[in-house]
Amino acid sequence: MAAAEGGSSARDQQNTKKSSAKETGVDVWPSGEAHDHMTFCVFGASGDLAKKKIYPSLLALFYEGRLPKSFSVFGYARSKMTSEEFRERIRMSLGCRIDAKENCDEFMEEFLKRCEYVHGNYDEGADFEKLDQEMLKTEEGKKAMRVFYLSIPPSIFVPVAQMSSRYVQSKTGETRVIVEKPFGRDLESSRALTKALAAELSEKQTYRIDHYLGKELIENLTVLRFSNIMFQPLWNRNYIRNVQINFSENFGTEGRGGYFDNYGIIRDIMQNHLLQIMALFAMEEPASLDAEDIRDEKVKVIRSIRDIDIDNVVLGQYKGKTSGSNVFPAYLDDETVPKGSNCATFAAIALFIDNARWDGVPFLMKAGKALHKRGCEIRIQFRHAPGNIYADKKSKPISRGGGGTAGDSSNAQCNELVIRIQPDEAIYLKINNKVPGLGHKMDRSILDLTYKSKYSVGELPDAYERLILDVIHGDKRLFIRNDELEAAWKLFTPLLETIESENIPPELYPYGSRGPIGAHYLASRWNVRWGDTN
Numbered sequence: 001m002a003a004a005e006g007g008s009s010a011r012d013q014q015n016t017k018k019s020s021a022k023e024t025g026v027d028v029w030p031s032g033e034a035h036d037h038m039t040f041c042v043f044g045a046s047g048d049l050a051k052k053k054i055y056p057s058l059l060a061l062f063y064e065g066r067l068p069k070s071f072s073v074f075g076y077a078r079s080k081m082t083s084e085e086f087r088e089r090i091r092m093s094l095g096c097r098i099d100a101k102e103n104c105d106e107f108m109e110e111f112l113k114r115c116e117y118v119h120g121n122y123d124e125g126a127d128f129e130k131l132d133q134e135m136l137k138t139e140e141g142k143k144a145m146r147v148f149y150l151s152i153p154p155s156i157f158v159p160v161a162q163m164s165s166r167y168v169q170s171k172t173g174e175t176r177v178i179v180e181k182p183f184g185r186d187l188e189s190s191r192a193l194t195k196a197l198a199a200e201l202s203e204k205q206t207y208r209i210d211h212y213l214g215k216e217l218i219e220n221l222t223v224l225r226f227s228n229i230m231f232q233p234l235w236n237r238n239y240i241r242n243v244q245i246n247f248s249e250n251f252g253t254e255g256r257g258g259y260f261d262n263y264g265i266i267r268d269i270m271q272n273h274l275l276q277i278m279a280l281f282a283m284e285e286p287a288s289l290d291a292e293d294i295r296d297e298k299v300k301v302i303r304s305i306r307d308i309d310i311d312n313v314v315l316g317q318y319k320g321k322t323s324g325s326n327v328f329p330a331y332l333d334d335e336t337v338p339k340g341s342n343c344a345t346f347a348a349i350a351l352f353i354d355n356a357r358w359d360g361v362p363f364l365m366k367a368g369k370a371l372h373k374r375g376c377e378i379r380i381q382f383r384h385a386p387g388n389i390y391a392d393k394k395s396k397p398i399s400r401g402g403g404g405t406a407g408d409s410s411n412a413q414c415n416e417l418v419i420r421i422q423p424d425e426a427i428y429l430k431i432n433n434k435v436p437g438l439g440h441k442m443d444r445s446i447l448d449l450t451y452k453s454k455y456s457v458g459e460l461p462d463a464y465e466r467l468i469l470d471v472i473h474g475d476k477r478l479f480i481r482n483d484e485l486e487a488a489w490k491l492f493t494p495l496l497e498t499i500e501s502e503n504i505p506p507e508l509y510p511y512g513s514r515g516p517i518g519a520h521y522l523a524s525r526w527n528v529r530w531g532d533t534n
């Protein structure tokens, strides 16, 4: 994988000395492309994602010397504002993870100097021509790569792709386009979107972003699996009893109810983020780290997932709660949500992969909004040690008066590996261990790799930082290929059709709770206990 290898070595060689913002940046493009300028354009520049994620990530990359020496950032949207007003608006959203760093102000000012704004409609050729003219001015005749970020509602993905491909493609270098989710809302609409975009952009140019793939622990999943011999023999049905992939947020859809009601939690989180995690977890070892080899394996395993049976699904929706003087609204209290909506804000699903490695192993996914905490993790529960001489024997205490064994439930004696994706990134393994001393008391201990204790790297880069950098490097490992998308929709569309055609009512759960009780019944049906309830 020339691009990626070049990319990482170039990253490692970055000069991190923060003497001057003017000096920062890479001269030679990491993937070896012959460009000498990058123009990065955000369509939907006045929006929420641009403000929250894209500008802060670009600034962080600039600060770390990851951007090319010569670059410009364009914002494009319908809102009328001057470039100066745009810069002021960006300034308000910057800071975040770099504000405590050395010379931050200097970097911010230097970054803002490279930002320009053009306003126009999303379907007017003349407006895009104007954008092209402004870009050319900042490119000063250099060989320019152009990166377009479609940070806009999906309803206008196609016109913007059309206009940008007709009027603002780079004439001197490559053009790459980042497309945000949602990529459709079912198989049919996703195919239509893919077809319409393919008429304007080649697959090579298209970067479908799933920001979960840019998270540190997700990048590490393949490292953990394929570079540690101890995990390799264990990673299958012979040793793993079940796998749980849990996502929770401790806030509701506040402010996004209108968007959310058209999608629901299965489309918003499971069809993309959690399924991608499951694919990386369960796929066979790729032939290499090349993007196509990895994505080939992901598609294969997604295609091996058994059709989802509605009996293996629990749906929930949060209801309001009052706690002292705090009032937490119900999903249906949001004025942008249609009255009486049955949209699920929580789902739990049992999935099965019909292949030799995973035959019979339940993969339980759980995702919910307005739960008791925010987090995302993978839990791997291993089988019991066969014939375990230390297994619980309540009526037969061990000699030397130590009393106690490894616990009184079979779960307590099983090893569990937890990959905590967020917050507080960690990998830890629960093992049975003898409590030191003369007795024979055992307990469950943890081999703990908590990132913030182990690594002194400070705050980890945001997922968007990593993914934007990968686009600049032309590294597609962490982006969704069209056949992966197709396989994901093939899996979830029949389920979504059943839920919607039968208007299945969700089970209500209180805001801030652990979700509906039904999720526990689902787990026990497969002889599983949710690990995150311990």
Ligand SMILES: NC(=O)C1=CN([C@@H]2O[C@H](COP(=O)(O)OP(=O)(O)OC[C@H]3O[C@@H](n4cnc5c(N)ncnc54)[C@H](OP(=O)(O)O)[C@@H]3O)[C@@H](O)[C@H]2O)C=CC1
Pocket: 044, 045, 046, 047, 048, 049, 050, 077, 078, 079, 122, 150, 151, 152, 153, 154, 155, 156, 180, 181, 182
């Ligand atoms: N916000 C988030 O946290 C996340 C967002 N996404 C996805 O990223 C994309 C951008 O998200 P976000 O920034 O929240 O979106 P916004 O709703 O904030 O829209 C972005 C911009 O697009 C323009 N716009 C909005 N609605 C319309 C419309 N109906 N027709 C034409 N233009 C419109 C507006 O700019 P103007 O009027 O100035 O042209 C707006 O500022 C979406 O596809 C979203 O699904 C994905 C993950 C998380």
Ligand SMILES: O=C1O[C@H](COP(=O)(O)O)[C@@H](O)[C@H](O)[C@H]1O
Pocket: 211, 249, 268, 269
């Ligand atoms: O894609 C989405 O992700 C966010 C959660 O992202 P995180 O990185 O903050 O965990 C979620 O809130 C949103 O509903 C969804 O569209």
